[in-house]
Amino acid sequence: MKLPLSLIKQYVEIELSPKEIANKLTLAGLEVDGIENEEPSFSIDVIVGIVEKISPHPSADKLKIATVFDGNKHLQIVCGAPNCKEGMKVALAPIGSTLLDEQKKPYTIKKASLRGVESFGMLCSAKELQLPHDQDGILDLPQEFQLGESISKLFLDTVFEISLTPNLGHCLSALGIARELSALTQKPLRIPPFFLQENGKPTEKEVHISIENSKHCPKYCCRLLKNVNVQPSPFWLKNTLESIGIRSINAIVDAINYTMIECGIPMHGFDFEKLSSNEIAVRLSRENEKITTLDEEERNLPAGVLLITDGKKPIAIAGIMGGLETSIQSSTCQILLEGAFFDPMIIRKGSKKVQLRSDSSLRFEKGVDPNGISYALDRAAALIQTLCGGDVFEGIVQKEEKPFLPKEIICRLERIKKLLGHPFSLGEVESIFERLGFSIQEREKEKIKVSVPAYRHDILSEIDLVEEVARIYGYNHFEAKVPLCTTSLIPDGSQYLWNEKIRSKLVQAELQEWITPDLISSKHIDLFIQPEKKIEVLQSKSIDYSILRPSLLPSFLVVVKNNQDKKNEDLFSFELGQVYSKEGKQFVETSSIAVLIKGKNHPYHWEPKPIAVDFFDLKGILENLFCSLGITSYHWIPSSHLSFQEGLQASIQVGDTSLGICGAVNPDLLSSYDIKDKVFFAELNSELLYKEKKSHVTFKPLPQFPATERDWTLAWEQNVPIEAFFDAVKKTPSSVLETVFLLDIYEKSLQEKNVTFRFVYRDNCKTLTFEEVEKEHAKITMEIEKYLKSIRS
Numbered sequence: 076m077k078l079p080l081s082l083i084k085q086y087v088e089i090e091l092s093p094k095e096i097a098n099k100l101t102l103a104g105l106e107v108d109g110i111e112n113e114e115p116s117f118s119i120d121v122i123v124g125i126v127e128k129i130s131p132h133p134s135a136d137k138l139k140i141a142t143v144f145d146g147n148k149h150l151q152i153v154c155g156a157p158n159c160k161e162g163m164k165v166a167l168a169p170i171g172s173t174l175l176d177e178q179k180k181p182y183t184i185k186k187a188s189l190r191g192v193e194s195f196g197m198l199c200s201a202k203e204l205q206l207p208h209d210q211d212g213i214l215d216l217p218q219e220f221q222l223g224e225s226i227s228k229l230f231l232d233t234v235f236e237i238s239l240t241p242n243l244g245h246c247l248s249a250l251g252i253a254r255e256l257s258a259l260t261q262k263p264l265r266i267p268p269f270f271l272q273e274n275g276k277p278t279e280k281e282v283h284i285s286i287e288n289s290k291h292c293p294k295y296c297c298r299l300l301k302n303v304n305v306q307p308s309p310f311w312l313k314n315t316l317e318s319i320g321i322r323s324i325n326a327i328v329d330a331i332n333y334t335m336i337e338c339g340i341p342m343h344g345f346d347f348e349k350l351s352s353n354e355i356a357v358r359l360s361r362e363n364e365k366i367t368t369l370d371e372e373e374r375n376l377p378a379g380v381l382l383i384t385d386g387k388k389p390i391a392i393a394g395i396m397g398g399l400e401t402s403i404q405s406s407t408c409q410i411l412l413e414g415a416f417f418d419p420m421i422i423r424k425g426s427k428k429v430q431l432r433s434d435s436s437l438r439f440e441k442g443v444d445p446n447g448i449s450y451a452l453d454r455a456a457a458l459i460q461t462l463c464g465g466d467v468f469e470g471i472v473q474k475e476e477k478p479f480l481p482k483e484i485i486c487r488l489e490r491i492k493k494l495l496g497h498p499f500s501l502g503e504v505e506s507i508f509e510r511l512g513f514s515i516q517e518r519e520k521e522k523i524k525v526s527v528p529a530y531r532h533d534i535l536s537e538i539d540l541v542e543e544v545a546r547i548y549g550y551n552h553f554e555a556k557v558p559l560c561t562t563s564l565i566p567d568g569s570q571y572l573w574n575e576k577i578r579s580k581l582v583q584a585e586l587q588e589w590i591t592p593d594l595i596s597s598k599h600i601d602l603f604i605q606p607e608k609k610i611e612v613l614q615s616k617s618i619d620y621s622i623l624r625p626s627l628l629p630s631f632l633v634v635v636k637n638n639q640d641k642k643n644e645d646l647f648s649f650e651l652g653q654v655y656s657k658e659g660k661q662f663v664e665t666s667s668i669a670v671l672i673k674g675k676n677h678p679y680h681w682e683p684k685p686i687a688v689d690f691f692d693l694k695g696i697l698e699n700l701f702c703s704l705g706i707t708s709y710h711w712i713p714s715s716h717l718s719f720q721e722g723l724q725a726s727i728q729v730g731d732t733s734l735g736i737c738g739a740v741n742p743d744l745l746s747s748y749d750i751k752d753k754v755f756f757a758e759l760n761s762e763l764l765y766k767e768k769k770s771h772v773t774f775k776p777l778p779q780f781p782a783t784e785r786d787w788t789l790a791w792e793q794n795v796p797i798e799a800f801f802d803a804v805k806k807t808p809s810s811v812l813e814t815v816f817l818l819d820i821y822e823k824s825l826q827e828k829n830v831t832f833r834f835v836y837r838d839n840c841k842t843l844t845f846e847e848v849e850k851e852h853a854k855i856t857m858e859i860e861k862y863l864k865s866i867r868s
Contacts, residue, residue, distance in 0.1 A: 077236050077320055080234070082249040091260070099256065100256070107235055122223050123166070128142040138153055152197065164215070167197075172184050199214060237252070244438065244533075248338050249338075250338045273467045278469060282354075284474040292417055294479070300467050303327070303459065306325065325403065335451075345413070350411070351388065356383075367398060377428050380392060385401075394417045396431060410465075441532075443530070481529060482534065507544050508540070508544075581700065584696055594615070611623075628740070631648075633748070645675050647672050668760075672692055672693055673688065674687070707769075710798060724738025735758050785852045786818060807855050813835045
């Protein structure tokens with residue numbers, strides 16, 4: 076939000092510098108992001124002048140010789156602006172004045188000779204003075220400006236850019252910020268007087284209001300004006316609005332916008348003569364209704380959007396934007412001004428449905444002052460009457476469900492002291508509340524009943540009052556103390572400790588932890604889960620975050636795509652997160668572990684050269700993890716999951732229980748995410764892993780006797796998994812066989828290959844002889860051959 080300092084000073088007399096004001100607001104929780112026009116972009120001696128005479132340049136058709144009077148002396152200035160004319164008041168930069176160029180570097184105006192004619196200054200455009208006006212050529216100043224007046228004083232107003240949290244809707248105006256500064260500086264708040272002359276019929280006889288559902292619109296008010304003569308806005312009004320980024324339309328529309336910036340109440344003006352009836356009806360939209368809004372776009376309205384209608388057709392999307400057909404035009408003579416309090420939720424929903432946000436909707440979503448609507452309507456009507464004349468009908472017609480009474484909240488002094496750690500007195504606390512505009516209803520020892528105005532939608536309970544005390548007292552005034560370190564007597568949960576152990580092991584494996592959202596897009600959901608098992612969010616912010624993820628894979632693929640777009644190709648990552656599914660009517664939440672690798676197996680080095688990661692790199696990471704966790708009784712089973720590439724995936728099982736799955740992600744799935752390279756992914760069930768962990772670890776002494784090795788190479792069919800060999804080894808017990816591992820694979824053809832296994836033999840009581848090893852090795856290989864023949868047959 077942008078707000079000019081001059082507007083704030085209408086409500087509170089404050090002598091602080093802009094930086095001091097910004098500091099006070101920021102410390103009170105209203106972060107000031109920037110200050111515009113704190114220092115002018117040109118020197119104070121750029122002044123108002125008047126062009127008294129124009130003569131042609133003798134040597135240039137596009138140049139003119141202007142005689143300019145600044146109130147004291149006449150200056151000859153050569154000017155090339157096509158709009159320069161006699162009688163025009165201009166921005167005059169005499170010799171010695173300073174401006175900034177486009178690179179923000181200062182330069183000084185000097186005497187110059189243009190095509191043989193001397194020039195003693197410069198007539199400036201808005202661009203040259205870096206002013207937010209869109210005039211072409213030099214500035215055409217209003218005739219009411221006094222000659223010799225400094226342009227900086229007329230044009231430049233310090234503007235604050237303030238970021239507000241969602242609970243500070245009451246600060247979206249000059250009045251709201253002034254209330255805060257009044258409380259912070261203890262300067263009195265003042266409401267500027269205005270004069271409104273009513274000389275028409277009672278408004279209630281001309282306008283009737285009906286509200287379909289008072290929950291959506293608890294209060295709606297109207298004022299009526301006639302015989303209005305629509306005029307362009309005066310300079311002061313146009314300049315104020317343009318300084319904060321609001322485009323000037325005409326005096327009527329600008330007066331309404333100006334009042335909104337003043338007191339935070341959005342209003343709208345209708346051309347009363349263009350309404351089909353004198354009834355204003357507030358209702359929800361029906362299917363297939365249409366309205367052309369002020370931005371000249373025809374909008375098809377879905378059902379459930381709050382509308383303002385004239386009894387027959389929509390004339391505005393309530394709280395968001397008015398309709399073009401009934402808008403204020405130069406021919407408008409009668410104006411219906413509306414002001415209302417709409418339910419913030421219905422405005423937010425409507426804004427999302429029609430995909431349209433405005434300054435008005437922003438304020439209604441955060442909550443406006445329901446008791447300030449009448450004042451805003453009077454203020455806007457008085458301003459319109461001053462600028463455009465006209466007659467104001469008597470009174471305001473309104474429909475109100477019930478009065479908006481102040482909230483009464485009990486606040487305990489002891490609670491404030493305990494939470495804030497400061498010995499506040501009851502008088503100090505009462506003073507802070509009164510400065511904020513709250514009133515004290517009752518006092519009982521160290522307890523007070525505080526009456527909170529209706530515009531403070533953020534104050535709901537005692538803790539909110541405690542926060543107000545801290546804000547206004549000043550967070551920077553609290554003594555900073557070194558916190559005492561205490562530990563809980565409640566031990567950490569076993570599953571939490573288990574996940575922390577897994578996280579530590581994966582970090583040691585040089586994987587980087589990712590943290591991704593639990594919500595994903597519905598775009599690819601059918602690839603991961605059956606439609607009846609997906610869980611949709613009831614009120615999602617966007618379609619990209621509308622489904623609770625059934626797997627960590629879709630979240631990871633989004634991150635892979637983002638990294639690919641930024642040329643980050645080598646990824647080694649993991650995450651411990653939650654996944655969700657629906658079993659019948661039950662919602663199931665599971666703790667899951669995901670590992671993803673992609674790209675080269677190590678950073679580039681001249682020797683050895685890095686190669687692309689493959690399935691076995693991922694399998695090795697998982698095997699090392701299982702080993703470090705003490706999980707040994709698992710085996711790999713070929714799988715056929717649709718998310719993975721056929722022939723490059725496996726399920727990890729203990730008995731009939733699947734701990735998870737790993738493999739190369741299906742190329743079709745990668746293509747749907749526009750991912751070009753292979754991605755290897757594994758997902759494990761953390762809770763099932765926990766059940767398989769070893770409760771105790773037994774240490775064995777280091778061997779004292781040497782080992783003996785034997786290699787065995789045999790023909791192997793492609794369709795038989797290598798796992799079958801190790802299953803055969805397990806079924807052949809031996810007291811001296813220490814370990815067996817795969818040493819090499821030689822691919823002979825697509826159907827056949829040779830594999831070599833290494834057997835390691837050792838006796839912990841003696842050194843094995845050659846004959847003992849040969850005998851044991853022959854026995855084991857014979858039993859393995861029998862087992863392999865049985866599974867082939």
